[in-house]
Amino acid sequence: MAELNTAEGGGKKKHGGKTRSKKMSTKVDLTPMVDLAFLLITFFMLTTTLNKPNAMELNMPKKAETPDDKVRINQELLLNIILDKDNAVWWYEGDVASDLKKTVFANEKGIRDIIYWKQKKLERTYGNKDTMICIIKATDDANYENMVDALDEMDITGIKRYAMQDVQPPELEAIKNGGKGTVVNNNGL
Amino acid sequence: MPKVKIPRKSTSIDMTAMCDVSFLLLTFFMLTSKFRPAEAVAIDIPNSRSQIKLEGVMTISVSKDGTAFFSLSKREDREQLLERMLNLHPEIKLDQNQKKAFMGLDMFGFSLADMPQVLALNPEQYKAYQQKGIPMDSAQCELGEWVLQTRYVDQKMKVAIKGDKVSNIKSIKKVIYALTEKADIHKFNLITTLSGNSVATTNEPTEPTESK
Numbered sequence: 001m002a003e004l005n006t007a008e009g010g011g012k013k014k015h016g017g018k019t020r021s022k023k024m025s026t027k028v029d030l031t032p033m034v035d036l037a038f039l040l041i042t043f044f045m046l047t048t049t050l051n052k053p054n055a056m057e058l059n060m061p062k063k064a065e066t067p068d069d070k071v072r073i074n075q076e077l078l079l080n081i082i083l084d085k086d087n088a089v090w091w092y093e094g095d096v097a098s099d100l101k102k103t104v105f106a107n108e109k110g111i112r113d114i115i116y117w118k119q120k121k122l123e124r125t126y127g128n129k130d131t132m133i134c135i136i137k138a139t140d141d142a143n144y145e146n147m148v149d150a151l152d153e154m155d156i157t158g159i160k161r162y163a164m165q166d167v168q169p170p171e172l173e174a175i176k177n178g179g180k181g182t183v184v185n186n187n188g189l
Numbered sequence: 190m191p192k193v194k195i196p197r198k199s200t201s202i203d204m205t206a207m208c209d210v211s212f213l214l215l216t217f218f219m220l221t222s223k224f225r226p227a228e229a230v231a232i233d234i235p236n237s238r239s240q241i242k243l244e245g246v247m248t249i250s251v252s253k254d255g256t257a258f259f260s261l262s263k264r265e266d267r268e269q270l271l272e273r274m275l276n277l278h279p280e281i282k283l284d285q286n287q288k289k290a291f292m293g294l295d296m297f298g299f300s301l302a303d304m305p306q307v308l309a310l311n312p313e314q315y316k317a318y319q320q321k322g323i324p325m326d327s328a329q330c331e332l333g334e335w336v337l338q339t340r341y342v343d344q345k346m347k348v349a350i351k352g353d354k355v356s357n358i359k360s361i362k363k364v365i366y367a368l369t370e371k372a373d374i375h376k377f378n379l380i381t382t383l384s385g386n387s388v389a390t391t392n393e394p395t396e397p398t399e400s401k
Contacts (some may be wrong), residue, residue, distance in 0.1 A: 012275065022331050029204070030204035030205060030207075030208045031204055032210055033204075034204055034207050034208045036209035036210055037208065037212050037214075037215050038211050040215050041211060041214050041218055042221075043214045044215065044219055044222050045218055046219030046223040047222055047335060048221060048223075051382045052243065052382075053234075053242075053243060053351075053382075054237070054239055054240050054242065054347075054380070054381055055239060055241045055242070055243045055349055055378035055380050055381065055384060056237050056239035056378065056381055057239075057241060057376065057377075057378055057379075057381060058376075058377055058378070058379055059375060059376050059379075060368075060369050060375045060376075061375070062369075062375055063252070063369075063370075082369070083358070086237070088322060112349045131292075138357065138362075139358075140357070140359050141357075141358075142353070142357075142358045143354065143355050143356060143357060143358060144235065144352040144353060144354060144356045144357070144358060144359070144361050145235040145354040145355065146383045147361065148235040148237055148352075148379060148381055149235070149237075149357055152236075152237040152238055152239070152381075155237070155238055155239060156238060164365075
């Protein structure tokens with residue numbers, strides 16, 4: 001089937017000198033053709049699926065139009081994360097804190113551990129770690145990768161409620177002083 | 190005892206059917222696949238765990254230096270979009286060739302004022318042309334207009350932001366501002382690649398140390 005039939009050499013003269021045309025097989029070996037086709041299929045399959053980019057979703061809140069629209073939240077639930085230059089991350093809890101603490105993006109001993117720690121703490125007091133609210137802010141020196149990393153941390157640690165906000169002047173002041181100084185977070189989310 | 194003769198069977202198989210199937214699949218994938226359009230700028234996108242797939246979106250790309258580009262994957266929507274933008278800005282006049290040139294652009298980053306002149310360039314000149322980005326300052330936010338008009342063309346079209354890893358957060362904030370304030374879009378996507386290293390660790394949370 002998949003091989004070429006070669007006519008036997010000495011069989012011609014058997015039939016009384018009559019010259020018969022050689023019977024050639026019409027079958028062609030299709031194996032290389034199939035090989036090639038599958039190679040191309042693989043190529044097109046891979047390129048089509050890889051071409052669709054991955055994406056993460058980001059929801060921004062609508063601006064509160066009146067002061068009444070602002071939601072007051074329990075400040076115990078808050079964790080503020082401020083992204084700064086050179087991949088530095090500053091963080092503090094609640095609305096008012098005396099100092100900012102500095103950490104990094106890392107799988108261990110970074111901002112992720114702090115989120116886990118805060119979640120544990122809230123689980124102990126409220127019995128539900130999903131009460132936690134993260135506020136992500138970025139100074140003008142941060143880059144886009146930091147922002148995506150921070151949002152990715154929200155996904156990894158399973159934070160349900162988070163928001164992006166503008167950084168507040170007292171926080172900028174504290175960052176300038178290496179984290180020292182009272183920070184006031186006068187936001188109403 | 191008579192010897193049991195095992196009939197010799199040919200080991201070769203008929204490949205025709207397999208060939209048919211494989212070429213059918215090949216044709217299918219060839220016709221459905223779309224090649225990545227040539228990008229006006231190279232953008233190194235950040236990693237994340239997210240695996241949402243997007244299709245049929247408008248993409249706002251932000252390059253390393255913070256210039257914004259707009260792209261619409263659906264070619265058939267571009268004509269309508271351009272008409273709408275020209276209606277909004279009657280001072281800008283384009284002839285048929287310029288309109289055709291716009292339809293062929295997968296990604297562009299120039300202001301409306303520059304548009305007639307950029308679209309008149311031939312392909313080689315266009316390649317060499319340094320695109321300045323779409324204006325997105327709060328006073329003159331053309332990016333917001335593009336997005337808003339695209340939404341009028343197709344209400345369901347999603348918005349994706351494709352930023353470079355190192356692009357400054359200020360320009361990303363400007364894009365977000367254009368989306369939320371000018372186009373009233375509060376839900377959008379950030380394009381990322383799947384990373385291998387940021388897998389969730391299951392280690393016990395530790396007390397954060399007071400490090401300075």
